[in-house]
Amino acid sequence: MNITFNTQSAPHIPNTNTVTKVMLMVWLALIPAMLAHVFFFGTGIIIQLTLSIIFALGFEALSLKLLNKPVKLFLKDFSAFVTALLFALCISPVAPWWISLIGMFFAIVVGKHLFGGLGQNIFNPAMLGFAIVLISFPQAMSAWLPPQEIAPYAMSFTDNLQAIFFNRFPSHIEFDTLTQATPLDTIKTAISQEYALSEITTQPLFGDFGGLGWEWIANFYFLGGLFLIYKRVITWRVPAAVILTTIVFSLPFNAYNADHFIGPIAHLFSGGLMLGAFFIATDPTTGCSSHKGQIIFGAGVAIMTVLIREFGNFPDGVAFGILIMNMSAPLIDRLTIPKAFGQNE
Amino acid sequence: MKEFQFNPNHLYSFQGGLQLKHHKNDSLDKPLTVADIPDKLYMSLRINRGNIAKPTVSLGDKVLKGQVIAIPDTPNGSIIHASSSGTITAISDKQTASPDTDIATVIEITTDKEDQWCKLNSFNNGQPLSSSDIVSAIKEAGLTGMGGAGFPTHLKYKGKEISTLIVNGAECEPYISCDQQLMKDYPQELINGIQLVLKASGAKLAIFALEDQVGGIKSSIEELINKNNIENIKVVKVPTIYPAGGEKQLIKVLTGKEVPSGGLPLHMGIIVQNVGTIKALNDYVVSGQPLVDRIITVAGDGIENPQNFMALIGTPISHLLQQAEFNREKTNRLIIGGPMMGYAMPNADIGIDKTSNCILALSEKMTKHSGDTLPCIRCGECVNVCPANLLPQQLHWYIKGKNLEKAREHHVFDCIECGACAWVCPSQIKLVDYYRYAKSELKYLDFKRKKSDESQIRHELREARLERLKAERMAKRKRTRRRTTNPDKIKLELQATMDRVKKSQKDKDQKDNQ
Incomplete structure (x- = not known):
């Protein structure tokens, strides 16, 4: 038979969507929040981001090489960049450089490539890396900067470099006032010392809803998330489930004892909840595939987060909530296979 | 039967679907053209789902337009008529334009260009039709x-x-x-x-x-x-x-x-x-006049003059391409059907059939994918567009892992192969290919299973029959053995035999004496 034309199968008209585009869109959506981060916490995030990108790409290339996979093809997909960015947004702007190194090692090598690479990982790589450094190096991870509005001293770019690479902080300021715990951490400690929430939140560290500065960054995560929904990179289901469940689930606790349990709005605008709701719990690879499953997944993340924040040992529970739900995703998927067209009849 | 109410002012929607650029006006702004009669017609005898009609004409026969040239050998088929008058010059297996690109029996008619109708049935006898x-x-x-x-x-x-x-x-x-x-x-x-x-x-x-x-x-x-x-x-x-x-x-x-x-x-x-x-x-x-022609769109960016033709069934693709000013250099893919579900033809020497609604010539630029094929990232865009409410990414996953039964559980047979999932896939995965593969493989497995179940049953029946025969034989032998092992019985039987011999001896002697 004479074959003179290309006989590939349908569809024959091209599809312009690519993984790279999807990943770039996520990056784009995070830029406003990143700028807000710089505004409130200084230039540390830029250094952290550069470090994590370098480590992420390095580990990515190394893993691909060792696994005999096409390096260039997979570096082009931009997924390691997204992992690096999400990780950098989670860690303290003055965390030592090796936090990124270790975090990215676990994220990219263990979390991603040992499970089979792009699309095959069970855990969200950024959250896995973050959880490991959080558990292993609590001290380095909990030393955050106060927002620049209330900081006794604004860390310059060189100060940040010095702090990150040499653990050298400006000597004329007392270290304890230079770095401070995160708002959620502060609440956790204060509540364990039997302070009332109403007293705690009068500290300058707190803003209108959540932590000062933090709440603004959360706003930008929210906006970036809406952009992703608009661009059809993510759907509304997971973020909506996370946000609504957080409100519904934390409300009874707060109503029972408002001085001991954080209110729903404060939950939303504190810590990593908005980032998690729109950018991490929506990671399709590690989430649920059915629409019903996605709602269960989001609700699970919210419940775990509130439980860990209120009753756990860690100030924030978003990362753990997401990792726990990552593990449950295959089971949820199995139980929520949607009815195919015509099977309702 | 399901009851439903139809209200033209209230329509419903189905889940998923795509909004595509329709490109229809290119061919619609020209009037319908009646295509010339080609020198040769390739009449495919394939009907649907692998049913192939049996020719009722033989090589060298003269046929008239509208004459029956093939009839189906099952009730699930339809009659095929000659599209124009001429001579049968070949009946052989050939590539067809059917959706599954099967090779099927094709009758080649060399036309005489007279386009002469055979005697037509008439319904115009004034009686209302029942x-x-x-x-x-x-x-x-x-x-x-x-x-x-x-x-x-x-x-x-x-x-x-x-x-x-x-x-x-x-x-x-x-x-x-x-x-x-x-x-x-x-x-x-x-x-x-x-x-x-x-x-x-x-x-x-x-x-x-x-x-x-x-x-x-x-x-x-x-x-x-x-x-x-x-x-x-x-x-x-x-x-x-x-x-x-x-x-x-x-x-x-x-x-x-x-x-x-x-x-x-x-x-x-x-x-x-x-x-x-x-x-x-x-x-x-x-x-x-039976079904011998149809309207077919010839379009795509490899066609200088896209338009709709009234073409005889069996007209070679090349013949229609020529009349629509086909740009051979530009064309990379030749498709029968639409860009979403159509089949790419290996060459233009193939006759159109009753289902061919479009010939599409697309350039490399139009068909080029935006990126390399990457692993599925489970983004779920396919789920959002699937009109059959399936989980295309899960199906892909199971089929790739050769877990076909899981794919069946995820309703692979409800896939209508519309191609929407593949069209939105950021990893540029040819998803529909996976589903087609799984469907045909599962059908084959089911066929094999049915076969093996049948032979299993046959085997078991045979075993049972042999067992029964053996048991019968054993019982018989046992009876014989019991007879031969009981000493009293032997003695008795021996005695009986001896008596019988004696008796017959006696009878013989008596006869002799007489």
């Missing part, structure tokens, strides 16, 4: 679904109670405009045809569905309906969302009901008929 007259006309005209799948039309009229006829004028794939051309040029024939089908099926109502991008066609058809005082045909515009013209999706949009998985619209009291089929029925009843 329902069964029309159904037999459908069969004799060799009608099949002209929208794509090629389901033999007469099979839809099997005495089931039909309440509604849906006339499918919703041509949802980009580029294809043959149905739209037909609705524009032959509205009267269509309305007559619809009335025939209503009569044949016993349906009370015909819903004529059009896409909302068709413009003035709706009002011109409605005008005609009003002029003829017809009350049981309702024209409805449905949203232009791919694949709204798919039978199941169209029914959902119009009635809100879903065709049961694995079932047919017939089970809901609905018949869906493509406009082309309806016009062909009208032609046969009015003039006795």
Whole structure:
């Protein structure tokens, strides 16, 4: 038979969507929040981001090489960049450089490539890396900067470099006032010392809803998330489930004892909840595939987060909530296979 | 039968679907052209789903236009007529334009260009036609679904109670405009045809569905309906969302009901008929001319002069390409059907068949994918567009892992292969290929399982039979052995034998003495 034309199968008209585009869109959506981060916490995030990108790409290339996979093809997909960015947004702007190194090692090598690479990982790589450094190096991870509005001293770019690479902080300021715990951490400690929430939140560290500065960054995560929904990179289901469940689930606790349990709005605008709701719990690879499953997944993340924040040992529970739900995703998927067209009849 | 209420002002929607650039105006802004008679016609004898008709002519025979040249050997087939007059110059296996690109028996007619009709059946005897007259006309005209799948039309009229006829004028794939051309040029024939089908099926109502991008066609058809005082045909515009013209999706949009998985619209009291089929029925009843030609769109960026042709069934693709000013250099892919579900043809030396609605010549630029194929990242965009409510990424995952039973559990057989998932996949995975593979593999496995179950049963029956025979033999032997091992019995039997011998000796002696 004479074959003179290309006989590939349908569809024959091209599809312009690519993984790279999807990943770039996520990056784009995070830029406003990143700028807000710089505004409130200084230039540390830029250094952290550069470090994590370098480590992420390095580990990515190394893993691909060792696994005999096409390096260039997979570096082009931009997924390691997204992992690096999400990780950098989670860690303290003055965390030592090796936090990124270790975090990215676990994220990219263990979390991603040992499970089979792009699309095959069970855990969200950024959250896995973050959880490991959080558990292993609590001290380095909990030393955050106060927002620049209330900081006794604004860390310059060189100060940040010095702090990150040499653990050298400006000597004329007392270290304890230079770095401070995160708002959620502060609440956790204060509540364990039997302070009332109403007293705690009068500290300058707190803003209108959540932590000062933090709440603004959360706003930008929210906006970036809406952009992703608009661009059809993510759907509304997971973020909506996370946000609504957080409100519904934390409300009874707060109503029972408002001085001991954080209110729903404060939950939303504190810590990593908005980032998690729109950018991490929506990671399709590690989430649920059915629409019903996605709602269960989001609700699970919210419940775990509130439980860990209120009753756990860690100030924030978003990362753990997401990792726990990552593990449950295959089971949820199995139980929520949607009815195919015509099977309702 | 499922009950439903139809309200033309309240339509429903199906989940998923795509909004595609329709490219239809390229071919629609020119009038319908009657294509020249080609030197050779390639009449494919493939009907549908692997049914192949048996030729009733032999090599060297002279045939006239409209003469029967092949009949199906199963009831699930349709008759094939010669599209023009000429001589049979070959009957051989050849590539066909059928959706599954099967090789099938193809009758080659070398035309004499006279286009001479054979003696045609006449229905114009003044008598009103009965329902069964029309159904037999459908069969004799060799009608099949002209929208794509090629389901033999007469099979839809099997005495089931039909309440509604849906006339499918919703041509949802980009580029294809043959149905739209037909609705524009032959509205009267269509309305007559619809009335025939209503009569044949016993349906009370015909819903004529059009896409909302068709413009003035709706009002011109409605005008005609009003002029003829017809009350049981309702024209409805449905949203232009791919694949709204798919039978199941169209029914959902119009009635809100879903065709049961694995079932047919017939089970809901609905018949869906493509406009082309309806016009062909009208032609046969009015003039006795069977289905020998159809409207086909020739379009794509490899075509300088895209347009719709009225072409004889069996016309080689190359012949039509030539008349539409085909740019060979530019063309990378030659497709029969639309860009979403059509099949790429290996060459242009293939005859069109009753289901061929479009020839698409696309350049490399138009078909080029934006990136390399990457692993699935489970982004779920395929789930959002799947009109069959499936989880395409999970199916892909299971099929890739050779876990086909899992794919069945995830309803792979409900996939309509519309290609929407593959079209949105950021990892550029050819998803539909996986589903086709899984379906055919599962069908084969089921066939094998059935076979092996049957032989298992056969084997077990044989074993049981042998066992039974053996038991019978054993019982018999036991009886014999018991007889031979009981000393008293032996003695008795020996005695009996001895007596018998003695007796016969005695009898003999007596005889001798006498």
